[in-house]
Amino acid sequence: MNSDAVLLLETVHFAAEKHRNQRRKDAEQTPYINHPVGVARILSHEGGITDIEVLQAALLHDTVEDTDTTPAELEAKFGPIVARIVQEVTDDKSLPKQERKRQQVEHAPHCSRQAKLVKLADKLYNLRDLNRCTPVGWTAERVQEYFVWACEVVKGLRGTSSALEEKLDELFRQRGVQL
Numbered sequence: 001m002n003s004d005a006v007l008l009l010e011t012v013h014f015a016a017e018k019h020r021n022q023r024r025k026d027a028e029q030t031p032y033i034n035h036p037v038g039v040a041r042i043l044s045h046e047g048g049i050t051d052i053e054v055l056q057a058a059l060l061h062d063t064v065e066d067t068d069t070t071p072a073e074l075e076a077k078f079g080p081i082v083a084r085i086v087q088e089v090t091d092d093k094s095l096p097k098q099e100r101k102r103q104q105v106e107h108a109p110h111c112s113r114q115a116k117l118v119k120l121a122d123k124l125y126n127l128r129d130l131n132r133c134t135p136v137g138w139t140a141e142r143v144q145e146y147f148v149w150a151c152e153v154v155k156g157l158r159g160t161s162s163a164l165e166e167k168l169d170e171l172f173r174q175r176g177v178q179l
């Protein structure tokens, strides 16, 4: 088996273990790991991305934010580039939510191209997930606000992947969000 396949299996196994007790916010309580796997799959299948470090970072992108995983642990296991990309897409959960959301808009244009790719695929997955079903406790207004905010973040990520940006733009258009 080629070494990229071995590396991806090692990475998806690590992410699955880390997210094993986490569920999505939908009524069916979908396993959380479906999200990072789906984000990596969007990058490869829809974005044509073959950069192994980007695909690994996509699989790991929520481990530091949402589990006990540390950046040092990622660096030791997957190397400095993967660890850096994950760090770039990790929100500071000690900040109030509104400030975290504001910082994503502010930081997006300063991210590396690799981190921008992960962020584009993350938003595309989450917006499609909102179209699939509404998270438990969310109102229609909150869903619409998420689309408006995501569009602001995506503005700072443009010029990175026309394939992913076109798919995002179609979702914003369907919601009447001004591009």
Ligand SMILES: Nc1nc2c(ncn2[C@@H]2O[C@H](COP(=O)(O)OP(=O)(O)O)[C@@H](OP(=O)(O)OP(=O)(O)O)[C@H]2O)c(=O)[nH]1
Pocket (backbone or CB within 6 Å): 023, 024, 025, 026, 035, 062, 065, 091, 097, 122, 126, 127, 129, 130, 135, 146
């Ligand atoms: N659409 C949707 N999202 C769900 C669901 N379950 C969990 N999530 C996660 O919820 C986050 C969006 O919800 P918010 O209320 O805006 O953010 P918060 O969880 O950080 O407070 C996303 O985090 P994230 O991936 O870190 O991305 P980001 O939105 O913070 O950039 C998304 O992955 C679900 O069933 N549907």
Ligand SMILES: [Mn+2]
Pocket (backbone or CB within 6 Å): 035, 061, 062, 122
């Ligand atoms: Mn995510």
